[in-house]
Amino acid sequence: MAESSAAGRRVGENRLVDGVRAYRMIAAMWIRSTMAYRASFAMTTLGNFAATALDFVAILLMFSRVDALGGYALPEVAFLYGLSSVSFGLADLAIGSMDRLGRRLRDGTLDTLLVRPAPVLAQVAADRFALRRLGRVTQGALVLAYALWTVDIDWTVPKLLLMPVALVSGAGIFGAVFVAGAAFQFVAQDASEAQNAFTYGGTTLLQYPPTIFGKELVRGVTFVLPLAFVNWLPAAYVLDRPYPLGLPGWVAFTPPVVAVACGALAGLAWRAGLRTYRSTGS
Amino acid sequence: MGAGRLYAAVAAGGFRRYATYRAATAAGVFANTVFGLILVHTYLALWDERPQLGGYDQAQAVTYVWLGQALLAAAAIGGGGFEDELMERIRTGDVAIDLYRPADLQLWWLAADLGRAAFQLLGRGVVPFAFGALFFDVELPSRPGVWAAFLVAVVLGMVVSFGIRYLVALSAFWLIDGTGVAQMAWLAGFFCSGMLLPLNVFPGGLGEAVRALPWSSLLQAPADVLLGKADALGTFAFQAAWAVALLAAGRLVQSAATRRVVVQGG
Numbered sequence: 117m118a119e120s121s122a123a124g125r126r127v128g129e130n131r132l133v134d135g136v137r138a139y140r141m142i143a144a145m146w147i148r149s150t151m152a153y154r155a156s157f158a159m160t161t162l163g164n165f166a167a168t169a170l171d172f173v174a175i176l177l178m179f180s181r182v183d184a185l186g187g188y189a190l191p192e193v194a195f196l197y198g199l200s201s202v203s204f205g206l207a208d209l210a211i212g213s214m215d216r217l218g219r220r221l222r223d224g225t226l227d228t229l230l231v232r233p234a235p236v237l238a239q240v241a242a243d244r245f246a247l248r249r250l251g252r253v254t255q256g257a258l259v260l261a262y263a264l265w266t267v268d269i270d271w272t273v274p275k276l277l278l279m280p281v282a283l284v285s286g287a288g289i290f291g292a293v294f295v296a297g298a299a300f301q302f303v304a305q306d307a308s309e310a311q312n313a314f315t316y317g318g319t320t321l322l323q324y325p326p327t328i329f330g331k332e333l334v335r336g337v338t339f340v341l342p343l344a345f346v347n348w349l350p351a352a353y354v355l356d357r358p359y360p361l362g363l364p365g366w367v368a369f370t371p372p373v374v375a376v377a378c379g380a381l382a383g384l385a386w387r388a389g390l391r392t393y394r395s396t397g398s
Numbered sequence: 399m400g401a402g403r404l405y406a407a408v409a410a411g412g413f414r415r416y417a418t419y420r421a422a423t424a425a426g427v428f429a430n431t432v433f434g435l436i437l438v439h440t441y442l443a444l445w446d447e448r449p450q451l452g453g454y455d456q457a458q459a460v461t462y463v464w465l466g467q468a469l470l471a472a473a474a475i476g477g478g479g480f481e482d483e484l485m486e487r488i489r490t491g492d493v494a495i496d497l498y499r500p501a502d503l504q505l506w507w508l509a510a511d512l513g514r515a516a517f518q519l520l521g522r523g524v525v526p527f528a529f530g531a532l533f534f535d536v537e538l539p540s541r542p543g544v545w546a547a548f549l550v551a552v553v554l555g556m557v558v559s560f561g562i563r564y565l566v567a568l569s570a571f572w573l574i575d576g577t578g579v580a581q582m583a584w585l586a587g588f589f590c591s592g593m594l595l596p597l598n599v600f601p602g603g604l605g606e607a608v609r610a611l612p613w614s615s616l617l618q619a620p621a622d623v624l625l626g627k628a629d630a631l632g633t634f635a636f637q638a639a640w641a642v643a644l645l646a647a648g649r650l651v652q653s654a655a656t657r658r659v660v661v662q663g664g
Contacts, residue, residue, distance in 0.1 A: 156575070163581040170585060174594045178440075180601045182447040185440070307425035313432035321436045328443035333435070 138234035142242035164251030186328035191267035198260025199347035200322035203286025205253035211241040214298040224396035286346035288375030295382035302389035345371040405509040412513025430526040434467040452598035457537040464530030468523035473616040481567040488570040547630040551620040554637035558615040561644025571655040592618035612640040
């Protein structure tokens with residue numbers, strides 16, 4: 117028994133190693149192909165940067181008319197914005213092309229991925245890997261830098277440690293949303309836009325202070341779809357602000373746990389979805 | 399077949415083509431509703447701080463949010479109309495076949511795009527708007543005349559939107575790959591139409607400037623007609639002037655393109 121479970125673990129580890137290796141190879145291939153058209157790459161990266169900057173322009177326009185939104189001043193909103201955008205940007209960069217799965221399901225090209233000796237999830241995640249999405253990460257990082265420069269934070273060691281942990285966990289949570297969205301496309305192939313509500317909608321929601329939303333909505337994104345763990349809860353701790361739901365302070369340190377749990381659930385959803393796949397056969 | 403009937407048939411085809419994808423439509427309605435929910439709260443917070451900002455009260459600001467979500471797809475404020483397809487046809491050279499047809503290129507695509515817009519107004523616009531009106535405090539006119547004027551403004555906005563995107567698509571004759579231009583046009587449209595924030599909330603001179611641009615016809619103009627903030631006839635005149643100017647510019651560019659540019663072949 118002990119032997120077979122050890123063997124099982126080895127197989128599991130191998131699948132993970134295989135997956136990461138396949139992902140890196142496919143992503144590297146797409147980067148090489150992108151770099152064949154350098155001018156186009158530069159322009160689309162700039163476009164990606166500008167498109168995401170538009171969200172922040174909206175916030176700046178709002179703050180040109182008011183001094184605070186829901187009790188948060190501009191540097192604090194920028195702090196929320198930066199955390200959410202960098203986390204989302206990293207997830208989007210890594211696996212943001214997964215919303216193209218619906219197209220592969222419709223035209224039957226998913227079959228090609230099924231016969232290759234590499235995990236399907238890794239192949240779908242790396243499919244059309246788009247380096248231009250660094251534009252979004254860069255834009256978020258600049259706003260975060262501005263926030264850290266201007267916001268008044270009483271830094272302590274736990275707060276400093278929480279920052280990178282929150283960014284990585286946030287990326288993990290958004291990544292799980294992307295995977296779950298892809299799994300949903302096995303059910304409804306044309307409905308890839310529905311996941312935009314949770315991905316792009318999610319990051320837009322998190323860019324604003326939790327205090328401006330209704331309690332029900334805040335409860336929903338804390339306990340049902342735990343997007344609040346991306347930045348609202350860590351930021352409430354770092355900025356020393358009460359969270360609208362009055363959760364204890366240690367909750368701010370749980371994003372890694374939440375990210376792993378979300379990832380596991382999304383993985384299960386993905387497996388269930390993949391099992392229902394029937395090729396178009398053409 | 400009379401010319402009018404031909405373009406009516408093309409428009410009906412555009413309508414039916416988009417009506418086919420029901421799951422995609424439902425997904426779009428869902429996304430618009432969720433975005434509307436998020437935006438409503440940000441607007442409410444903004445108007446809490448500054449009541450009467452931009453001359454709107456809270457109910458009017460909330461109405462504006464749901465109008466934006468209702469018109470986003472119909473007026474193609476985020477792109478996504480015929481232009482991707484026309485650019486692809488120019489890139490591959492298929493446009494040569496379109497130019498052979500005994501139909502006018504610009505009117506053909508205008509009819510098809512209006513058909514698409516009509517479907518998206520009904521299929522994607524009505525439900526988020528009804529949701530907003532049901533669950534939030536909105537301000538809607540009671541006189542049918544105002545609604546009729548609003549619809550006229552919406553249709554004029556659709557024509558202006560087509561005029562802009564037709565120019566964007568024709569740029570592919572020179573650039574071959576029009577993705578960059580399309581993206582820039584999308585950004586400008588989002589910013590200048592009032593989708594980001596109502597244009598009357600923009601500070602000072604910037605607000606005046608964006609109001610004079612064609613994009614304000616897409617969302618701000620119909621919204622102001624519905625909310626009773628603008629004189630309907632003046633708004634129509636503004637929109638119609640831009641529509642005529644843009645369609646004429648499209649004609650000019652089209653004739654330059656077909657005379658001077660070698661069609662891609664292969």
